[in-house]
Amino acid sequence: MRILFLGAGAIGGYFGGRLVQAAAAEEVGFLVRPGRKTQLDRDGLVIESPRAGDFRMPVRTIAAADAAPGWDIVVLTCKAYDLDDAIAAIRPAVDAGTAVLPLLNGMTHLATLDAAFGPGQVLGGLAAIQAVLDGRGVVRHLGSPPSLKFGERDGSLSGRVLALKAAFDQTTIVAEASTDIAGAMWAKLVFLHTVAAATVLMRANVREIAANPGGAAWLARLLDRNAAIAAAEGHPVPAKALEGFHGFFRGAPPSEASMARDLESGGRIEADHILGYLLDAARRHGLPDDMHEAAWLHAKAYETRRAAGRLPAG
Structure with missing residues (x-):
């Protein structure tokens, strides 16, 4: 199997x-920008992980001008606001035999990718990982063991999905070939929106929110409303998973969404793709939307202020 990742x-x-380290695929390539290509060609790909071990190895890098077809899977890991640029970058590498596997948050990207490549070529997928690319260009893995879920959106277990799972099974990554990838993506969105809406709106992490009178109950109420939206969309969150989500918030860890960190640092955020998407869904089904509207408006006001150059300096 030949697998191309957009970005490193x-x-x-x-x-x-990790696929390269395990020699788990016929070929693994990274389609990267010029600066990152220069760095990788010089230093190799470097991963630091207290759980799975450190890794440094030369990898195949590909410049945009050299992208060509012949890949079995192309993996997208961009932010939703960069999706149009990502599609343009990978288009030369996608032919009729290529499956596109997006590991983006939310659901809105699926329609965009379907329009670009056709529904039959677009898989569903999600990743669970805590990692950052630091200033040295090193991938630093933090927290719990990474995992992947992916699958055909019609629920079938195709040869390409099973082959991809077999490749990841040779690594330390827990990979699942799902027969209900849409349900899995909705479950993640229920949890993600709860963390994102709460930490963006309150400008605090989960522990700081829960420490105040009514904070824990507010978080639980938002989570239940998101679960109700998913159920109305035809993808109810399994009871065990929902209880696990509630347990997470009852534990009140010092967690915040990457959207909140991006907002605090003055970066771009996925306001419409995450917060706006569930607001629209709540309204579509006549469900309470006041909490969703407040979080979305807060994020949109930030985007307007950012565009006007009115964020605090430094």
Whole structure:
């Protein structure tokens, strides 16, 4: 199996790097920008992980001008706001035999990718990993063991999905070939939106929110409303998973969404793709939307202020 990753950052670099380390695929390539290509060609791909061990190895890098077809899987790990640029970058590498596996948050990217490549070529997928690309260009893995879920959106277990799972099974990554990938993506979105909406709106982490009167109950209420939206969309969160989510919030860890960190640092955020998407879904099904509207408006006001150059300096 030949697998191409768009980018070699925290997500693509980690998952692709572990495939390279295990020699688990016929070929693994990284389609990267010129600066990252120069760095990787000089230093190799470097991963630091207290759980799975450190890794440094030369990898195949590909410049945009050299992208060509022949790949079995192309993995996308970009932010939703970069999706159009990502599609343009991978288009020369996608032919009729290529499956596109997006590991983006939310659901909105699926329609965009379907329009670009056709529904039959677009898999569903999600990643669970805590990692960053630091200033040295090193992929630093933090937290729990990374995992992947992916699958055909019609629920079938195709040869390409099973082959991809077999490749990842040779690594330390827990990979699941799902027969209900849409349900899995909705379950993640329920949890992700709860963390993102809460930490963006409150400008605090989960522990700091829960420490205040009514904070824990507010988090639980938002989670239940998100679960109700998923159920209305035809993808109810399994009871065991939902209880696990509630347990997470009852434990009140010092966690915050990457969207909150991006907002605090003055970066771009996925306001419409995550917060706006569930707001629209709540309204579509006539469900309470006040909490969702407040979080989305807060994020959109930030985007407007950022565009006007009115963020605090430094």
